[in-house]
Amino acid sequence: MYEGRPAQSERFTPRTRPVVPPIHQSVTYFLDDEAYRDVQAGGLDEIWYGRFRNPTVDVAAEEVCRLEGADAAFMTSSGMGAIATTLLTLVGKGDRIVAANQVYGDTHDLLVRDLPSWGFDVARVDALDLDAWRSAIGDGRTRVAYVETLANPQLDLADLPAIAEIAHTAGAVLVVDNTFATPYSVQPLSLGADLVVHSATKFLNGHSDAIAGVVAGRSEQVREVQRRVITLGTCLDPHAAYLVWRGMQTFELRLSRSNATARQLAATLAARDDVVSVRHPSLPGYDRAEVAARVLRRDGEQIRAGAMVAFTVAGGDQRALTVMRKLETGCEATSLGGVETLVSAPFNSSHFSLTPAERRAARIDDGMIRVSCGVEPGELLVEDFLRALDSTG
Ligand SMILES: Cc1ncc(COP(=O)(O)O)c(C=O)c1O
Numbered sequence: 059m060y061e062g063r064p065a066q067s068e069r070f071t072p073r074t075r076p077v078v079p080p081i082h083q084s085v086t087y088f089l090d091d092e093a094y095r096d097v098q099a100g101g102l103d104e105i106w107y108g109r110f111r112n113p114t115v116d117v118a119a120e121e122v123c124r125l126e127g128a129d130a131a132f133m134t135s136s137g138m139g140a141i142a143t144t145l146l147t148l149v150g151k152g153d154r155i156v157a158a159n160q161v162y163g164d165t166h167d168l169l170v171r172d173l174p175s176w177g178f179d180v181a182r183v184d185a186l187d188l189d190a191w192r193s194a195i196g197d198g199r200t201r202v203a204y205v206e207t208l209a210n211p212q213l214d215l216a217d218l219p220a221i222a223e224i225a226h227t228a229g230a231v232l233v234v235d236n237t238f239a240t241p242y243s244v245q246p247l248s249l250g251a252d253l254v255v256h257s258a259t260k261f262l263n264g265h266s267d268a269i270a271g272v273v274a275g276r277s278e279q280v281r282e283v284q285r286r287v288i289t290l291g292t293c294l295d296p297h298a299a300y301l302v303w304r305g306m307q308t309f310e311l312r313l314s315r316s317n318a319t320a321r322q323l324a325a326t327l328a329a330r331d332d333v334v335s336v337r338h339p340s341l342p343g344y345d346r347a348e349v350a351a352r353v354l355r356r357d358g359e360q361i362r363a364g365a366m367v368a369f370t371v372a373g374g375d376q377r378a379l380t381v382m383r384k385l386e387t388g389c390e391a392t393s394l395g396g397v398e399t400l401v402s403a404p405f406n407s408s409h410f411s412l413t414p415a416e417r418r419a420a421r422i423d424d425g426m427i428r429v430s431c432g433v434e435p436g437e438l439l440v441e442d443f444l445r446a447l448d449s450t451g
Pocket residue numbers: 136137138139162164165206210235237238256257258259269270271393408
C-alpha cells in the first residue's frame with residue numbers, strides 16, 4: 059500500500075462524471091478523525107466498511123425508494139435476508155408475529171420452524187380473513203403483522219389498508235412482502251404498510267442473475283433494520299447491487315410488457331375445459347376483485363394486475379409436470395421475475411417443504427402451475443401454453 063493511493067472516484071476530472079454508477083468494490087475506506095468519531099458515536103452516514111454501507115449498494119437502494127415511494131431503503135443479501143433481518147429487528151423474545159398462511163415456502167419455514175425455536179410466538183392466519191387477523195393480533199403482545207401483497211403462488215390479494223388498520227390499532231407494525239405484486243401494481247407504503255420487503259432477485263433485478271433483497275419504509279425504521287444487517291451480516295455485495303440497479307432501469311418497461319402478457323395468458327387459460335381454475339386479478343371471476351379495485355394501481359380503466367399467473371390443470375400435479383415439460387418458450391425452473399418466462403409447480407419447488415395440510419391451508423391446489431411472464435411476445439407464449447395443454451390432454 060503506497061501513500062496517497064487514489065480512490066476510484068478521484069480519477070474523474072472535475073467536469074466529468076460517469077453515466078452509469080461505478081461498482082465500488084472497495085471493502086474499506088480511509089477516514090479522518092472526525093469520521094471515526096461519528097462512526098463510534100453510532101452514526102450510519104459514513105461510508106467506512108462494506109458491511110455497514112457501500113456507495114453502489116446505496117445507489118440501488120435509492121432506486122428502490124423511487125419505485126416504492128419510500129423515504130429510505132436498505133439492500134440485503136437476499137429476499138430471505140431482508141425478511142429475517144426485518145423480523146429480528148422488530149420482535150424480542152416472547153413477542154408475537156401474526157403472519158398469513160399464504161407465504162413463500164422458505165418464509166413459511168422461518169415462521170413455523172426457526173422463529174418459534176428461538177422463542178418468538180408466531181400465529182398464522184388466512185390472509186383473506188380480517189376477523190382472523192383481528193383476533194390473532196389483538197392480544198397485546200403482537201409486534202408485527204406479516205403478509206404478501208399478492209401471495210406466492212396462489213395470488214391471493216391482501217386487503218392492505220384493512221390489515222394495516224387492525225395492526226396499528228393493536229400497536230403492531232405491518233410488514234409487506236411486495237415481491238409478487240411489485241411496485242408497478244401496488245405501493246404498500248401508500249396503503250398503510252410500515253415496511254416493505256422484497257426478494258430483489260425477482261422483478262426488481264429482472265434478469266435472473268443476482269440474489270438480493272431490500273427493506274424500504276420510513277428512515278428511522280429502516281435504520282434500525284440496517285443496524286441488524288450490520289450484526290447479522292446480511293449485507294449485499296456491490297456487484298450484485300449493481301446488477302439490481304441496472305435491472306431497475308427497465309423496471310416499468312419490463313413490467314408493462316409482462317403485465318399485458320399475463321392478462322392475455324390468463325384469459326386464454328380461463329377459457330379451457332381442461333384448466334380447473336386460473337388465478338389472476340384481471341379475470342372477471344377473480345374472488346378478490348373488490349380489493350383489487352381498491353389497492354391495485356391502474357392505467358385508465360385497467361388495473362395493473364401483475365405479471366404472475368397461477369392455474370390448476372385437471373389431472374393433478376403429475377399432469378402439471380407433463381404440461382410444463384412440453385413448453386418451448388416457457389422454461390421450467392424455480393424463481394420468477396426475469397425477462398424469460400419461468401414456470402414451476404409449487405408442490406415440488408417453492409413450497410416443497412410444506413405438508414399437504416399446510417399446502418391446503420395456503421390454498422395451493424393439486425395441479426397448480428405458477429407462471430412468471432417474461433418479455434417474450436405475448437402471442438408466442440400463449441401459443442406455447444395452448445400447444446403444451448393440447449398435447450397432454
Ligand atoms: C415472495 C417471495 N419472498 C421472498 C423470497 C425469497 O427471496 P430470495 O430467494 O431472494 O431470498 C421469494 C423467493 O422466491 C419469494 O418468492
